[in-house]
Amino acid sequence: MTAPGTTASKSRYLALVAMLFAVAMTFIDQTIVSIATPRIQDELALTRGGVQWVVNGYILALAAGFAFGGRLADVIGSKRMVLIGIAGFAGTSALCGATPKGSLAETWIVFFRVVQGFSAAVMIPAALAVVVSSFPLRERGRALAIFFGVSGGLTAIGPIAGGYLTQWTWRAIFWINVPIAVVAIVIAVMAKITTAGRREPIDYRGAVLAAAGMGLSVFGFEQASSWGWSNIGTWLCIVGGLVIIVVFVLVQTRTEFPLIKVQIFHDRAFVVDNVVLFFSMIAFVPVFFFASVYSQVSLGYDANNAGLYLLVFFGGFAPAAQIGGRILDSRGAKPAIVAGSAIGAVGFALWAIQLTNLQLGAQWYAIVLAGAGIGLLLGPSSTDAVNRAIGASYGEVTGISQTVRNYGSALGLAVLGTLLGNVFTTRLTTTFVGAGVPADQAGAAAAAAASSSTGGSGSGAPSGFPAAAVQQIRAAIPQDFAVATRAVLIGMSIALAISLVAAFFHPGGVVTHEKPAVEPVTAG
Numbered sequence: 001m002t003a004p005g006t007t008a009s010k011s012r013y014l015a016l017v018a019m020l021f022a023v024a025m026t027f028i029d030q031t032i033v034s035i036a037t038p039r040i041q042d043e044l045a046l047t048r049g050g051v052q053w054v055v056n057g058y059i060l061a062l063a064a065g066f067a068f069g070g071r072l073a074d075v076i077g078s079k080r081m082v083l084i085g086i087a088g089f090a091g092t093s094a095l096c097g098a099t100p101k102g103s104l105a106e107t108w109i110v111f112f113r114v115v116q117g118f119s120a121a122v123m124i125p126a127a128l129a130v131v132v133s134s135f136p137l138r139e140r141g142r143a144l145a146i147f148f149g150v151s152g153g154l155t156a157i158g159p160i161a162g163g164y165l166t167q168w169t170w171r172a173i174f175w176i177n178v179p180i181a182v183v184a185i186v187i188a189v190m191a192k193i194t195t196a197g198r199r200e201p202i203d204y205r206g207a208v209l210a211a212a213g214m215g216l217s218v219f220g221f222e223q224a225s226s227w228g229w230s231n232i233g234t235w236l237c238i239v240g241g242l243v244i245i246v247v248f249v250l251v252q253t254r255t256e257f258p259l260i261k262v263q264i265f266h267d268r269a270f271v272v273d274n275v276v277l278f279f280s281m282i283a284f285v286p287v288f289f290f291a292s293v294y295s296q297v298s299l300g301y302d303a304n305n306a307g308l309y310l311l312v313f314f315g316g317f318a319p320a321a322q323i324g325g326r327i328l329d330s331r332g333a334k335p336a337i338v339a340g341s342a343i344g345a346v347g348f349a350l351w352a353i354q355l356t357n358l359q360l361g362a363q364w365y366a367i368v369l370a371g372a373g374i375g376l377l378l379g380p381s382s383t384d385a386v387n388r389a390i391g392a393s394y395g396e397v398t399g400i401s402q403t404v405r406n407y408g409s410a411l412g413l414a415v416l417g418t419l420l421g422n423v424f425t426t427r428l429t430t431t432f433v434g435a436g437v438p439a440d441q442a443g444a445a446a447a448a449a450a451s452s453s454t455g456g457s458g459s460g461a462p463s464g465f466p467a468a469a470v471q472q473i474r475a476a477i478p479q480d481f482a483v484a485t486r487a488v489l490i491g492m493s494i495a496l497a498i499s500l501v502a503a504f505f506h507p508g509g510v511v512t513h514e515k516p517a518v519e520p521v522t523a524g
Contacts, residue, residue: 014191014405015134019127020150021184022082023272024167025089025177026120039170044105046352053110056413060218063406064211069122070399071259078129078192090181092116097174107202111203124402129394132386136362138345141383145325148379206259214407217241221414267282274404276337279499281408283492284374286416294485298478312364316371324376333384334508337377341500344373350490354481356482387511416488426485431476435469
């Protein structure tokens with residue numbers, strides 16, 4: 001267990017800096033790859049499904065591994081798990097960058113992206129536990145506002161860095177993690193962080209059930225775009241995954257040393273915090289992927305300018321994150337998460353409305369507003385959940401909240417990606433027919449063009465049709481894709497509206513003391 005006050009007062013902020021460097025790689029990697037996917041797909045000849053799993057496999061591994069990572073931080077020790085996570089992340093990053101060309105390429109890069117995501121899953125809860133244990137309760141909101149503000153900024157900066165690095169080689173977006181890892185390890189050692197583990201067995205059965213349930217359900221959502229919603233396999237995966245999650249919860253209540261103490265969910269504020277995190281994360285991480293593709297397909301930006309387009313979001317996120325931290329310390333989480341959910345819902349809705357103007361000048365205020373909403377709620381909801389840790393079990397509770405966050409992100413990418421593909425293909429089919437393509441050919445041609453456009457491997461315009469028809473279709477693609485992306489942003493606005501409804505159920509108030517440990521529920 002990581003106990004408060006184990007890090008000397010003079011080393012608190014050095015510990016914070018060390019943990020920021022540790023998680024910097026992981027947060028950047030959530031979005032940096034989205035910019036490089038066209039180059040990766042072209043050079044490695046990846047399928048459309050392969051490209052999706054290069055992005056989603058990382059996030060899925062995060063979601064599936066966080067609960068296990070949080071438990072490891074408590075049992076083995078936060079500092080040790082941070083160092084193990086850093087080494088694993090840097091090593092798998094190097095291997096992703098070394099992906100060979102040829103038939104092995106797709107399997108290689110997807111596999112090491114998944115392992116990379118799992119390395120992040122064991123690192124982030126431990127890093128958060130170190131930060132939490134380094135600061136007293138009254139200062140925790142400000143410290144974690146810095147943590148989440150900077151890490152959120154790194155998520156936004158990822159596409160910018162990706163744009164510049166891919167001008168040299170896409171492999172550099174992975175190799176850059178190696179020197180960052182070295183710096184993180186050096187600062188972590190300098191901070192003289194001292195954490196102790198807790199002599200308890202690890203619930204490997206629970207870890208397998210949690211990973212299987214989340215993995216299978218997200219896989220079903222992901223495959224819906226290719227299998228179809230009427231395919232029985234799609235629903236077997238989704239429903240089967242959810243059933244396994246229910247089984248996991250039941251097993252946890254009958255395990256002496258569970259992966260997750262389900263008693264923490266008796267705390268209404270903790271439940272609301274996690275519901276808010278789940279629905280807000282459907283928007284937060286996926287928006288960088290969808291907006292980066294939109295900026296290239298609809299606005300015609302290159303990779304560098306696509307990154308700058310996304311930086312506008314951070315213009316609202318960064319200052320709002322600091323405001324959210326101050327609100328948390330002075331008034332509790334509820335005012336910040338209510339205001340953030342409301343502002344975010346309005347911001348994404350306005351952004352959706354302006355998206356088809358195909359001009360940043362008409363969108364920037366809505367993008368800033370959307371970013372401010374997420375920035376305002378992210379830190380307070382995450383920190384309030386941590387403050388309600390049972391017996392100062394920070395690794396376990398951060399593992400829960402981070403699992404919820406990344407499960408929401410993975411589902412957001414899967415469901416909204418399916419929505420994007422369906423709307424875009426439908427719009428393009430109408431465009432093809434209007435350009436004179438026979439109706440019996442338009443659907444297949446539109447689907448191929450949609451795949452080419454969203455994958456970044458071409459303009460999306462078809463070949464084998466009259467030049468006038470090709471020109472008409474090519475001219476319509478930016479607007480058609482904007483309409484499809486508008487549907488995605490509307491979905492994100494709805495998710496934040498649900499987050500707003502949940503936020504009103506938060507009991508409010510400032511947490512002034514740590515929760516004592518509770519006895520585990522045993523079988524029988």
